[in-house]
Amino acid sequence: MRILLIEDDRETAEYVAAGLRQEGFAVDHAEDGVDGLHIATQAPPDLLIIDRMLPRLDGVSMLKAARAAGVNAPALFLTALGTVDDRVEGIDAGGDDYLVKPFAFAELRARVHALLRRAPLREEKAELVIGDLTLDRLARRVLRSNEEIKLQAREFQLLEFLMLNEGRVVTRTMLLEEIWGFRFDPGTNIVETHISRLRSKIGDGAAMITTKRGAGYVIAAK
Amino acid sequence: MSSPPNRPDLFHASGFRLAAFYAALLTIAFAATAVIVWFSATASAENALRQKIKLEADALAHELDAEGADAVKAAIAARMERPGAPEYWLTNASGQRLIGDAPAMEGPNGWRMVSLSHADDIDSAEGAEEIMVLTRSFPNGMRLSVGEDLAEGRKIIGMTISILAQVGAASVVVVLLIGFLVTRNSLRRLDDISLALESVGAGNLNVRAPVRREFFLSDLESVSKGINRMLDRNESLVSGLRRVTRDVAHDLRTPLSHLRQRMEQAREADGPTKKNEAIAAAEDKAGQIINTFDAILRLSEIEAGSAKARFKAVDLSDIAETLADAYGPDAEQSDMTIRVEALQPVLVEGDRELLMQAVANLLENALKHSAPGTSVCLSATLTPRPSISVMDTGKGIPTDEIQAVVEPFYRRDQSRTTAGAGLGLSIVKAIADLHGADLRLETLREGFCATVSFQAKEKLYRVSMTPTH
Numbered sequence: 001m002r003i004l005l006i007e008d009d010r011e012t013a014e015y016v017a018a019g020l021r022q023e024g025f026a027v028d029h030a031e032d033g034v035d036g037l038h039i040a041t042q043a044p045p046d047l048l049i050i051d052r053m054l055p056r057l058d059g060v061s062m063l064k065a066a067r068a069a070g071v072n073a074p075a076l077f078l079t080a081l082g083t084v085d086d087r088v089e090g091i092d093a094g095g096d097d098y099l100v101k102p103f104a105f106a107e108l109r110a111r112v113h114a115l116l117r118r119a120p121l122r123e124e125k126a127e128l129v130i131g132d133l134t135l136d137r138l139a140r141r142v143l144r145s146n147e148e149i150k151l152q153a154r155e156f157q158l159l160e161f162l163m164l165n166e167g168r169v170v171t172r173t174m175l176l177e178e179i180w181g182f183r184f185d186p187g188t189n190i191v192e193t194h195i196s197r198l199r200s201k202i203g204d205g206a207a208m209i210t211t212k213r214g215a216g217y218v219i220a221a222k
Numbered sequence: 223m224s225s226p227p228n229r230p231d232l233f234h235a236s237g238f239r240l241a242a243f244y245a246a247l248l249t250i251a252f253a254a255t256a257v258i259v260w261f262s263a264t265a266s267a268e269n270a271l272r273q274k275i276k277l278e279a280d281a282l283a284h285e286l287d288a289e290g291a292d293a294v295k296a297a298i299a300a301r302m303e304r305p306g307a308p309e310y311w312l313t314n315a316s317g318q319r320l321i322g323d324a325p326a327m328e329g330p331n332g333w334r335m336v337s338l339s340h341a342d343d344i345d346s347a348e349g350a351e352e353i354m355v356l357t358r359s360f361p362n363g364m365r366l367s368v369g370e371d372l373a374e375g376r377k378i379i380g381m382t383i384s385i386l387a388q389v390g391a392a393s394v395v396v397v398l399l400i401g402f403l404v405t406r407n408s409l410r411r412l413d414d415i416s417l418a419l420e421s422v423g424a425g426n427l428n429v430r431a432p433v434r435r436e437f438f439l440s441d442l443e444s445v446s447k448g449i450n451r452m453l454d455r456n457e458s459l460v461s462g463l464r465r466v467t468r469d470v471a472h473d474l475r476t477p478l479s480h481l482r483q484r485m486e487q488a489r490e491a492d493g494p495t496k497k498n499e500a501i502a503a504a505e506d507k508a509g510q511i512i513n514t515f516d517a518i519l520r521l522s523e524i525e526a527g528s529a530k531a532r533f534k535a536v537d538l539s540d541i542a543e544t545l546a547d548a549y550g551p552d553a554e555q556s557d558m559t560i561r562v563e564a565l566q567p568v569l570v571e572g573d574r575e576l577l578m579q580a581v582a583n584l585l586e587n588a589l590k591h592s593a594p595g596t597s598v599c600l601s602a603t604l605t606p607r608p609s610i611s612v613m614d615t616g617k618g619i620p621t622d623e624i625q626a627v628v629e630p631f632y633r634r635d636q637s638r639t640t641a642g643a644g645l646g647l648s649i650v651k652a653i654a655d656l657h658g659a660d661l662r663l664e665t666l667r668e669g670f671c672a673t674v675s676f677q678a679k680e681k682l683y684r685v686s687m688t689p690t691h
Binding site for chain 2: 083084085088100102104154180181182183184185186188189190193194197213
């Protein structure tokens with residue numbers, strides 16, 4: 001998997017690139033919008049990570065140009081501009097996700113994985129299976145060892161999202177955005193309590209859903 | 223203390239000029255009155271005189287008719303003895319004098335003015351006087367003239383005019399004096415106001431323009447009050463800004479120093495477990511700092527108002543239900559329940575994300591301040607105005623603190639040991655303001671209620687539809 005990182009701040013770029021390489025990605029780095037556009041069109045990557053404020057050509061214009069040139073890879077904006085307006089502008093320009101600086105690397109990693117796994121096939125899967133846990137997306141049913149588990153609508157959504165990202169870390173922020181549509185950070189532990197309820201409902205004594213401290217949650221077969 | 227710039231001197235001040243103008247008007251008015259009084263009084267004095275002369279002539283004619291010429295002569299002689307008596311002239315049929323000492327009064331029948339000169343008369347030093355004369359002839363050929371001067375009437379008129387002149391002069395003096403005093407006072411008041419303003423300009427924000435009740439200067443009083451209101455607002459803004467700056471520094475400095483301590487601990491810690499714990503604690507601290515920054519940025523973003531362009535129909539009932547669902551398990555862990563009272567969709571124009579955040583902040587506050595075993599009520603209603611409210615059974619906020627809690631960085635706990643940046647309610651207030659909604663905080667007998675009420679829907683539509691026409 002090749003990731004193109006377009007970021008003019010060298011410290012951030014090195015930190016992000018080093019982290020992503022450790023995850024096993026190949027990382028190309030461009031320091032301004034024009035170089036970034038050049039690389040993106042010459043050798044289309046699997047994912048773009050774009051800073052918004054770039055020399056020569058800003059990130060939004062760069063992505064618009066790249067999209068016009070047929071670059072279809074998912075793009076994630078990485079920026080210090082965190083207002084709702086900025087986010088809307090970024091999404092309108094063809095961005096798929098948006099991460100505001102300062103960010104935790106765990107958050108970036110989780111989002112990169114989520115974007116790369118947004119393959120069309122996955123969305124069409126009607127049944128998600130992890131070990132003895134089965135989630136039927138059409139009948140909206142959950143079975144564990146062939147026994148039905150009663151889940152509330154929100155709990156079902158939560159489990160579905162975790163299972164779609166099997167083996168990958170899903171962060172608290174991602175869950176807040178995806179499940180409740182919250183774009184702010186609630187001061188309380190609402191995600192934690194929902195997860196712990198879900199755990200007890202699916203009889204998760206042996207820890208199918210694990211907590212990654214400072215990062216998020218992962219669901220995986222035991 | 224220097225005199226304020228551009229201050230007019232007393233005699234050029236508008237107040238004094240106005241007084242001088244009034245004085246001139248008053249002078250003209252009094253002069254006009256005098257002229258009118260002169261003419262009308264003269265006319266009425268003449269009338270009265272004619273009346274008197276006619277009565278006299280009638281009486282003598284009657285006497286002549288009844289008792290004959292000699293009796294009339296005697297009567298006239300008797301009358302002439304009295305002081306201030308009229309002048310008489312009586313002639314027989316052949317025109318000879320019967321009695322009287324003013325032959326000049328002889329003339330045709332009817333009214334005339336006659337000039338008499340009598341050097342012997344000590345009353346009239348001028349030697350000549352104008353008298354009004356009535357002459358009549360009788361069937362037996364006798365002619366009678368009765369005349370009297372206007373001196374008395376003239377004297378009264380003269381006195382009236384002179385009193386008018388004195389009153390007029392006194393009024394003019396009083397007007398000028400009041401003008402002088404009022405102007406001097408108003409200039410002093412203006413001086414006080416400009417000195418107060420200069421003092422505020424120099425940084426003494428608590429100085430106010432003097433407000434004194436004075437009968438003639440009520441307008442300056444209201445100007446002073448207006449200026450003072452502006453200065454109050456100014457002071458609260460400036461002190462708010464100062465406090466926010468100080469609080470930002472404090473709120474970021476404290477966690478930054480904690481962060482540094484954690485990192486030092488991490489460096490000093492023995493063993494990977496302890497090191498990791500210290501590093502995780504440092505990460506938490508950094509997260510807190512970022513959250514405070516985010517809240518500050520968010521507040522200024524909301525206040526800038528650009529979100530208005532994205533307003534869509536938002537259902538407050540849906541917000542209440544979503545939040546109750548999200549926070550429910552958390553509340554249950556603290557042995558609390560969240561009740562939702564939302565019977566119907568309550569649609570308002572707004573930004574769903576922001577409204578969600580506002581109500582979430584209120585809900586978090588309510589959960590934080592409620593005792594275990596109680597419940598928090600989230601309700602959305604349509605009447606009288608579309609509104610959403612969060613009610614808890616906690617201790618609430620003392621009424622005198624309600625104003626203050628929406629101020630940025632205000633924390634009821636002054637020691638600032640509790641978590642949170644103290645921006646929650648400020649953000650709620652800013653979001654309410656952005657939506658043209660009111661945030662009402664009330665301490666109830668049992669609990670506390672925060673309500674965000676929106677403008678009635680018709681109004682909203684009228685406002686939002688107008689530009690399209």
